[in-house]
Amino acid sequence: MDRSANNHVTEPIGILGGTFDPIHFGHLRPALDVAEQLGLANIRLIPSARPPHRTQPEASPEQRLAMLHLAIKNTEHFVVDDRELHRQGESYTVDTLLSLRQEFPETPLFLLIGMDAFLDIQTWHQWQRLITLAHIVVMQRPGESMSMSLDLDSWYQQHLASQDDRSFLAGKIWPLEVTQLAISATHIRLTIAQGLSPQFLLPDAVAQYIEQIGLYQNNP
Numbered sequence: 103m104d105r106s107a108n109n110h111v112t113e114p115i116g117i118l119g120g121t122f123d124p125i126h127f128g129h130l131r132p133a134l135d136v137a138e139q140l141g142l143a144n145i146r147l148i149p150s151a152r153p154p155h156r157t158q159p160e161a162s163p164e165q166r167l168a169m170l171h172l173a174i175k176n177t178e179h180f181v182v183d184d185r186e187l188h189r190q191g192e193s194y195t196v197d198t199l200l201s202l203r204q205e206f207p208e209t210p211l212f213l214l215i216g217m218d219a220f221l222d223i224q225t226w227h228q229w230q231r232l233i234t235l236a237h238i239v240v241m242q243r244p245g246e247s248m249s250m251s252l253d254l255d256s257w258y259q260q261h262l263a264s265q266d267d268r269s270f271l272a273g274k275i276w277p278l279e280v281t282q283l284a285i286s287a288t289h290i291r292l293t294i295a296q297g298l299s300p301q302f303l304l305p306d307a308v309a310q311y312i313e314q315i316g317l318y319q320n321n322p
Contacts, residue, residue: 113143114210114268117202117236119186119195121287122149122166123159124312125173126304128285130180132241135280136214137179140239140268145214146183146202147174150193160291161317163187172307194227199235203272210271211236217246224254233261237274243282294318 118133125147133145149166152158159166167184174180185201186193195213202211213236215223220240223229232238238261242248250258263274290300295318300309312318 112208114140114212115206116140116142116145116212116214116239117148117199118145118214119148119150119193119198121159122147122170123161123287124166124169124290124304124308124317126285126287126290126308128283130173130305131283132216132280133214134179136212136239136241136278139278140212140276142179142212144181145179146181148183148186148198151187151189152191152193165315165317169308169311172311173305175307192227196226196228196231196235199232203235208271210269212239212276213237214239214241216241217243217248221248221250221254224251233273233275236272237263237267237270237276239276239278241280242277244279248277291318295320 116133116137118129120129122129129147133147136142137145147170149163149170150159151163161169163184167182167187170182174182186198189197189201199211199213213232215238217240220238223232223238226232240248248258258275261273261275263276267274285303290303293300293303294312300312
């Protein structure tokens with residue numbers, strides 16, 4: 103599998119989870135920004151099987167994997183990692199990080215999440231363990247402000263990173279400004295269901311695959 107090909111990597115790697123239903127430029131461009139700013143060896147794109155905080159994906163696991171592979175073909179910054187699709191039960195991030203930490207015991211791990219997700223992180227399963235297993239990268243749009251609760255702000259300030267912390271295996275929070283792309287998978291699915299073109303919202307190869315198999319055309 104792709105995910106076992108680089109198990110001796112010691113350079114830092116990024117982790118981006120999601121349903122990827124479908125994968126689009128709003129996922130890929132900000133992740134590339136993070137990879138370049140932090141000098142990551144790669145970003146592992148990990149599709150969720152059973153996300154606990156959102157509705158189940160419309161596309162099947164096999165379809166979402168196919169779209170991921172098409173999206174990153176001939177790129178050097180991304181790796182498809184299907185470990186959550188082979189695990190039973192809810193797709194909890196803490197379990198994924200535990201698995202990655204076992205596979206990469208000497209590698210700094212950087213978990214990429216958006217601002218909205220970070221502000222909601224205290225609702226995640228065993229959320230306080232996340233920082234012990236990986237760094238947390240909070241991807242911010244230009245000019246976006248962070249309005250946190252007092253408890254979350256205290257935790258944030260306690261773990262806020264400096265450039266000297268990049269070699270640590272885990273334990274720090276990295277707020278990074280990324281390219282603003284207001285693209286959502288929901289909008290893409292609705293666009294396709296309405297018979298409109300999703301071109302320039304996602305990679306051409308992914309759009310062609312969606313059209314070929316008729317995916318999302320019956321979205322209510």
